[in-house]
Amino acid sequence: MKQLSIMVDLDRCIGCKTCIVACRNHHGLVNHETAMPEGMSHYLRVEGELTGTFPKLAEDHWVVMCQQCKKPPCIKACAAGAISKDAQTGIVRIDREKCTGAGTCIEKCPYGVIQFNAEGRFAHKCELCYDRVVHGQEPVCVEVCLADALRFGERELLLMQAEAAGKKLLKKRSAQSILYVKRAD
Amino acid sequence: MSESKWIPTVCYQCKAECAILARVEDGVVREVKGNPRARGKMCVKGMAGITTLYSQERLKHPMKRVGERGEGKFVRIGWDEAMNIMETKLRELRKRGEGHKFTYSMFPHSTSDPKWRFVNAMGGFITTGLPHCDSAKIMAHLHTFGCFPNHHIAPMYYTVPKGGVMILSGRHPFGCLDDACVPRDILDAKERGAKLVVIDPIFRTEAGKADWWIPIKPGGDAALFLGMCNHLLTKGLHDKAFCDKWVRPGDMDGLMAFIKDKTPAAISRICDVPARDIVKLAEMCAAAPSVCVDAFKSIMYGNAMDWGHAWSIFLVITGNLDNPGGQPMPEIAPMAPVAPVPPPPNLKELGYHRTGPNRSRFDHYTFFLQPTWYAAQAVREGTLKVFFASECNPALSEMGSGEWREAMTLKGRNGNYALELFVLTEIMPSETMKWADLVLPDQTNFERWELLYMPWWYNFGHTAAVCQPVVKPVGESRHANRVMIDLGKRMFPEYFAFKDDVEYYDIELSGIGMSMRKMLDGGAIWSPGTVGFRKYEDAGRFNTPSGRIELEWKMYGDIGQQWPSPELPLEFRRDADKYPFILVNFRTIFLNNTGAWSQNNAQLRDPVSGIDANPVLLNPVDAARLGIADGDMVTVASATGSVRLPAALTERIKPGCAGLIHGFGQTMGKVASRGAWAGDNELIADAGSHLDEQDLRGGEAHVSTRVKITK
Numbered sequence: 001m002k003q004l005s006i007m008v009d010l011d012r013c014i015g016c017k018t019c020i021v022a023c024r025n026h027h028g029l030v031n032h033e034t035a036m037p038e039g040m041s042h043y044l045r046v047e048g049e050l051t052g053t054f055p056k057l058a059e060d061h062w063v064v065m066c067q068q069c070k071k072p073p074c075i076k077a078c079a080a081g082a083i084s085k086d087a088q089t090g091i092v093r094i095d096r097e098k099c100t101g102a103g104t105c106i107e108k109c110p111y112g113v114i115q116f117n118a119e120g121r122f123a124h125k126c127e128l129c130y131d132r133v134v135h136g137q138e139p140v141c142v143e144v145c146l147a148d149a150l151r152f153g154e155r156e157l158l159l160m161q162a163e164a165a166g167k168k169l170l171k172k173r174s175a176q177s178i179l180y181v182k183r184a185d
Numbered sequence: 186m187s188e189s190k191w192i193p194t195v196c197y198q199c200k201a202e203c204a205i206l207a208r209v210e211d212g213v214v215r216e217v218k219g220n221p222r223a224r225g226k227m228c229v230k231g232m233a234g235i236t237t238l239y240s241q242e243r244l245k246h247p248m249k250r251v252g253e254r255g256e257g258k259f260v261r262i263g264w265d266e267a268m269n270i271m272e273t274k275l276r277e278l279r280k281r282g283e284g285h286k287f288t289y290s291m292f293p294h295s296t297s298d299p300k301w302r303f304v305n306a307m308g309g310f311i312t313t314g315l316p317h318c319d320s321a322k323i324m325a326h327l328h329t330f331g332c333f334p335n336h337h338i339a340p341m342y343y344t345v346p347k348g349g350v351m352i353l354s355g356r357h358p359f360g361c362l363d364d365a366c367v368p369r370d371i372l373d374a375k376e377r378g379a380k381l382v383v384i385d386p387i388f389r390t391e392a393g394k395a396d397w398w399i400p401i402k403p404g405g406d407a408a409l410f411l412g413m414c415n416h417l418l419t420k421g422l423h424d425k426a427f428c429d430k431w432v433r434p435g436d437m438d439g440l441m442a443f444i445k446d447k448t449p450a451a452i453s454r455i456c457d458v459p460a461r462d463i464v465k466l467a468e469m470c471a472a473a474p475s476v477c478v479d480a481f482k483s484i485m486y487g488n489a490m491d492w493g494h495a496w497s498i499f500l501v502i503t504g505n506l507d508n509p510g511g512q513p514m515p516e517i518a519p520m521a522p523v524a525p526v527p528p529p530p531n532l533k534e535l536g537y538h539r540t541g542p543n544r545s546r547f548d549h550y551t552f553f554l555q556p557t558w559y560a561a562q563a564v565r566e567g568t569l570k571v572f573f574a575s576e577c578n579p580a581l582s583e584m585g586s587g588e589w590r591e592a593m594t595l596k597g598r599n600g601n602y603a604l605e606l607f608v609l610t611e612i613m614p615s616e617t618m619k620w621a622d623l624v625l626p627d628q629t630n631f632e633r634w635e636l637l638y639m640p641w642w643y644n645f646g647h648t649a650a651v652c653q654p655v656v657k658p659v660g661e662s663r664h665a666n667r668v669m670i671d672l673g674k675r676m677f678p679e680y681f682a683f684k685d686d687v688e689y690y691d692i693e694l695s696g697i698g699m700s701m702r703k704m705l706d707g708g709a710i711w712s713p714g715t716v717g718f719r720k721y722e723d724a725g726r727f728n729t730p731s732g733r734i735e736l737e738w739k740m741y742g743d744i745g746q747q748w749p750s751p752e753l754p755l756e757f758r759r760d761a762d763k764y765p766f767i768l769v770n771f772r773t774i775f776l777n778n779t780g781a782w783s784q785n786n787a788q789l790r791d792p793v794s795g796i797d798a799n800p801v802l803l804n805p806v807d808a809a810r811l812g813i814a815d816g817d818m819v820t821v822a823s824a825t826g827s828v829r830l831p832a833a834l835t836e837r838i839k840p841g842c843a844g845l846i847h848g849f850g851q852t853m854g855k856v857a858s859r860g861a862w863a864g865d866n867e868l869i870a871d872a873g874s875h876l877d878e879q880d881l882r883g884g885e886a887h888v889s890t891r892v893k894i895t896k
Contacts, residue, residue, distance in 0.1 A: 012372050014359045014390045016774050020794040021232035025216045032239035035787035037856060042793050050388075054804060054836045055400050059393035144218050146226055146361075147368045 003090035004128055005155035006142060007162060007179040008062050010170070012149035013046075015061030019141035019150070020044045026129070026140040029115075041115040043126035044141060060182070063141070063150070066113045066126040067176035068092050077108035082123075090155075090177060091128050099123055128152075155179065187211045193220055193709035195637060195652035197630035198230035198237070199777040200292055202637050203365045204710045205231060207655045214238060214631055214656055222708035223650075224366035228774055229795070231365065233788035237612065237629055238659070242785060242854055244611055244626040245660025254594050254602065257619040257853065264661065267623055268668075272675055274606045275307060278571055284308030285535045286570040288563070290577050291665075295638035297523070297693060299686060300575060303669040306527040306677040309571075310555060314582070320552045321484050325493025328738050330506055331728030332514040339363040340477030341716065342370035345510035347378035349475035354384040354406050354496075355483025359391050360774040362481070379510070380473070382466065384409065384483075386769050387802070387844055388837040399466070400839045403767045404889060405456025406483045407492040408751040410499045412452030412460075413467035415444045417502055422471040424504030431721070432501065433733035440498065440736050443748040455751055475510025476503050482771060487754030487889040494738065494749035501734050507719050514720065518648045518713045520638060521696025523689055527680045549741060561585060561592035561871050564604045573608045575627065575665040580616040581779035581850055581864045584888065585871020587826055593620040610665040614854035615781030626662040629782070631655050633664035636690035636701075649694070651701060651709040756889035764823060764891035766807070766843040770865040778848040779864070784857035799862040800833035802844030803894065808834045813896060821845070823892045825870045828863035832894070843892055868892060 020042050024030045029041040048061040068085075072092050075083045082098035083105060085091070094105075101121030106114045114125045129139035133152070137143075142152040151158060158179055162169060168184035189210040196205045196217070204223030208216040214235050219226040237243075247267040248259035278287055287309030293301050304311050326332050339358060343366075345351055351371060358367045372394065375381050383395040384406065392398040401409060417423045418441060428437055449460035449467075470476045478496055486492070505511030532555055550556060560583060563569035583589045595603040609621035618624050635652040666686050673681035683689045691701050699711055726732035738747045752758065757767055775795040777783040789795035801821050803813065813819060815834040820827055821843060830845075838844050850864025851857035869890045 011394070014368055014394070016229055016359065016361075016368070016390075017794050018227070018229040018232055021229050021788050022216070022218070024788070024794070025232060025235060028215070030236065030788065032236045033241045035236055035240070037787050037791040037795075037797055037859060038793075040788070040791060040793070045793055050835075050837065052836065054388075054806075054839065055398070057388045057392070057398070057836055059388070059390070061390070061393075144227065144232070146228055146365060147359075147372055 002088060003068070003155040003177050004133060005068065005090075005153065005158055005177045005179055006065070006128065006139065007151045007153075007158040007181060009149045009151070009167065010060045010062055010180060010182040011167075012147045013061045013063060014147050014149070015046045015048050016146050017046050018144055018146045019063060020046065022140050022144040023126070041117065041124070043113070043115065045113075062173070062180055064111060064113065065141070065178065066092060066128075067111050067178045068128065069176045073108045073110060074105035074114065077104040078102075079104065086130075089128070089130070089133065091130055091133075092125075093127050093130060094123055094125065096122050096124070189215075192653070192655045193222070193705070194655055195630060195635070195650050195709065196227060196231040196234060197652065198228075198234045198783060199362060199780070201362055201364055202294070202650065202652075203227055203231060204650050204708070207631060209655050212656055219365060220708060220710070223710050224364055226365035226369060228361040228365040230361070230775065230777060230783055230789060233783075233786050233794070234629065234631070236786050236788045237782045238631050238656075240613065240785065240787070242613055242856070243659050243662070244613065244624060245662060246626060247661070248624040250622045250624075254607075254620045254622075255590065259624060264663070267625060268672065268675070270606070270623060271608060271672055274571055275672075275676065278605075279307070283570060285310065285530055286568055288312050288560075288569055288572055290560075290572070290574040290579060292576050294635050295693075297520070297638070299666045299673075299689060300669045302523075302527060302680065303673045303677075305529050306673060306680045308530055310530060313554060314577070316552055316554050316556055318481070318485060320554075321489030321493040322480070322496075324552055325490060325497045326512075328735065328740075329494070329497035329501065329729075330514070330734050332507075332512075333517075339367055339479050340511070341509075341513050342367060342374050342477075345374040345379045345477065346474050348473055349374065349379040349477070349510040350382060350470050350473040351375075351379055352382045352384065352470075352476065352478045353391055353395075354401075354409075354478060354480045355403075356385075356479045356481045357389060357391065357772055358479065359389075360772050362772070380469070382469075386767075386839040386842045387771060389771075397466075399458055399462060402455075402457035402753070402839070403769055403842060404483070404486045404488055404753040404757050405458065406480065407488055407495040407749055408447075408452045408455040408753070409458055409463060409466075410492075410495040411444065411447040411749065411751045412449045412456070412458075412463040413470065414440075414495070414499055414502060415447040415452070416449055416464050416467040417471055418444055422468065423502040427504035428502060431727065431734050433731050433735050433737075436734070436736040439748075440502075447751055452751060455753060470503055475508055476500075476505045477511055485888050487756050488750065488752065490746075491749040491751070495751075498736055498749070501736060506734075507717075507721060509718055513716060516713065516717070516720065518697060520649075520693040523683060523692045525679060527677070549744065551740075559583065559585070559588075559871055560604075561588040564592040564595055567603070569604060571606045571608075572604055573610075574617060574621075575610040576780075578615050578617050578779040578781055578851075580620060581848065581866060583871075584866050584869040585825065586850075586864055586866045588871035590620070610668065611781060612662075613781045613785040614857075615785075616779075616851045616853055617781075618853055625665070625668060626660060628654075628658050628662045628664040632658040632662065633666070634686050634690070635664070635666065636693065638693070648713055649697075649699070649704065649711045651690075651704045653705065653709065754889035756891065760824065760891055764893045766841060766892050766894055768821075768823070768865070768868060768890040768892045769838070769842045769844045770847045770869075770888060771844060772847055776846075776848050779851070780848070781851065781854065781857065784848065784851050785854035787856050790856050790859065796846070797860065799846045799849040799860075800831045801894070802835050802838045803832050804838050804840040804842070805834045805836065806840045807894075808832065811894060811896070813894070817896060820895045821868060821892050822895070823868040823870070823890050826867040828867050829861075830863055843894060
């Protein structure tokens with residue numbers, strides 16, 4: 001099966017969160033008039049880790065979005081059968097028409113990335129900008145990434161690119177379809 | 186069918202003003218991104234600009250104060266009334282022969298900004314953050330090698346070759362006060378083999394990507410670079426051929442004599458960087474094909490001119506001027522004057538606001554704007570009677586916030602305010618608004634025309650850019666430029682005979698063979714072409730009086746400042762026993778400092794997509810000594826102010842330092858007022874209360890502050 005993916009380069013991600021806001025704008029996730037902090041949906045989040053003690057320190061940042069799981073627990077959790085993994089792209093999609101707003105997918109998601117729209121009572125999440133990628137465009141986060149830390153493409157090809165660039169796959173974090181890489185020291 | 190198109194314009198979430206595209210669908214801005222015809226990037230603040238544009242908290246109509254200043258009570262008025270209030274007071278001031286007691290605080294978007302034109306016509310003063318933030322760097326480079334940089338002219342990281350060294354000394358370029366392409370360009374340079382060295386008391390995102398992080402003692406930058414110069418010169422590792430050819434005869438001998446005792450070992454004691462590291466960095470730079478240096482926060486300390494001078498000397502002796510990967514030297518591209526041009530005030534004759542009785546001491550001051558100016562002092566001394574402010578938030582951004590608040594409410598014997606009129610143009614509720622008599626609703630960059638232009642490059646390669654309205658303005662908002670042009674037409678028709686702002690910009694652009702139409706057709710940006718390298722070789726000279734590089738600043742010989750002092754800022758050298766911590770106030774990518782439009786932006790104050798907390802950062806070693814646990818409420822006190830904040834313990838910060846993000850503390854607006862955070866300027870002394878030799882040379886900067894921390 002084909003699997004489209006995003007590769008996150010930890011050598012380049014600076015944790016700037018530009019992708020989060022661009023994604024919200026593109027997908028219309030924010031009511032700009034009434035928005036308040038802590039109340040807005042987001043398909044991406046930035047995580048980071050500082051290690052060591054002063055002055056020997058190291059820090060990484062990375063982006064977490066729907067991992068487009070190989071065997072998505074959200075599909076299994078959805079009694080309404082609203083979630084499916086697209087055979088052509090490997091993208092996990094939620095059918096808004098079928099979604100009943102039960103919220104079980106949100107509970108079962110191991111990555112905590114599925115959002116809930118309380119007004120419309122439906123679950124929604126990153127679908128790798130499905131409407132863009134089927135027209136040959138990159139997902140918005142990849143296009144706008146301030147540090148060019150994100151790459152989009154076929155998972156297998158991204159792995160080849162990582163190898164050619166001397167990047168090591170962070171296997172534990174890359175357990176599903178989204179890839180996390182870092183320079184092999 | 187709905188219409189959707191991408192329109193080129195300019196961002197104004199911060200003063201970098203990146204060229205962008207806005208996607209407008211049926212008259213509504215939906216998306217924004219960097220303009221690929223410029224350098225193609227836009228940061229998180231810019232992305233969140235749509236939230237500023239459409240927030241229901243936007244100020245939508247003019248308002249007049251009711252009640253006392255500071256109460257923040259207003260009534261809605263019409264534009265006619267607002268214009269009349271301003272005109273009446275300004276005419277009265279001129280009639281009294283006190284036009285120079287009018288000051289406009291703004292960020293000029295060009296050297297011929299229409300607001301600035303109005304100030305000159307009025308005979309008043311402009312005040313900006315520029316003397317404070319940039320003057321030391323500008324004056325140091327101007328004095329030494331005759332180029333005019335500012336903090337928007339970062340090194341051109343896209344020209345740094347393999348092996349080149351990029352030094353960030355108290356600089357946060359990933360925070361995007363430069364063009365938003367800078368983080369990408371630095372990382373690209375690194376990928377092709379350039380080295381990134383970060384000198385900073387706090388381990389930030391740049392340090393996380395750096396080949397080497399040097400946690401220096403704040404204010405130690407001048408010392409560190411002089412120590413490196415000592416090593417390079419005494420070991421013969423400097424670029425001798427370049428210095429022989431281009432440095433003014435005699436200056437190298439003078440430098441050698443001056444630098445002799447600035448050994449790495451001696452210097453190490455000042456900047457707290459081990460001598461072996463000073464030697465290592467010096468040798469790394471000597472061996473590199475290029476070295477570039479950028480600094481921002483470090484050049485705002487009280488030894489700013491010394492640091493600028495040391496930095497300039499270092500660039501010269503390593504031959505890193507106008508070379509790929511080195512210090513860019515922009516060319517000047519002048520536009521056409523819009524005649525007749527109102528003359529600027531004669532600062533020497535009128536005296537600077539902040540000099541007061543010390544006017545004669547400013548004989549050495551040569552920066553083209555008046556010294557960092559302090560409203561509190563000017564109000565107290567009676568040299569400020571009418572104050573306008575646009576795109577700034579002096580209630581939080583002026584050092585010594587408490588003094589500022591007092592001055593705004595200072596009354597004379599007649600019971601009237603000493604500051605007779607205070608007008609603020611704003612997009613969102615701001616702290617400053619509470620003290621204003623008139624609050625005028627301004628427009629965002631999505632609603633207004635503006636020509637962005639600086640003769641020495643505007644932003645990282647383009648000299649001019651056009652901000653154009655892409656949607657209809659919200660409410661009755663009017664752009665401050667248009668308000669001042671209208672006021673100019675009423676009061677000084679001879680200087681405002683042009684039709685409107687667009688015609689004004691058109692006339693200016695004719696000087697470079699451009700027009701607004703041509704600008705827009707070209708993607709709303711214009712550049713004179715390639716930046717060029719080693720232009721001094723073609724010219725056969727540097728743009729200094731002697732035509733050579735002038736290492737010794739002879740004009741300061743009579744005050745003994747012809748060579749840079751390696752010492753820490755004065756404020757760090759005293760009261761260390763009473764105030765053991767050095768305050769490091771810093772910036773983040775998420776906020777444009779005190780700017781109300783970003784502080785009140787829900788996406789930028791959201792913990793997921795921005796930042797919502799401003800605790801005081803302490804190293805765990807210091808915290809343990811003081812018995813402070815993570816999250817404990819502590820009092821941070823300086824000699825002039827104190828705040829209560831939670832402590833956040835982190836290994837990121839050098840022991841002996843206390844970190845605080847600049848810009849918090851607003852109480853106006855539903856978003857900005859969330860959380861009991863405090864502004865760093867509550868702790869920093871009102872610099873109008875003191876004066877040191879840096880000010881007198883044009884490098885005034887006073888954020889150097891010591892604090893004590895108690896539970």
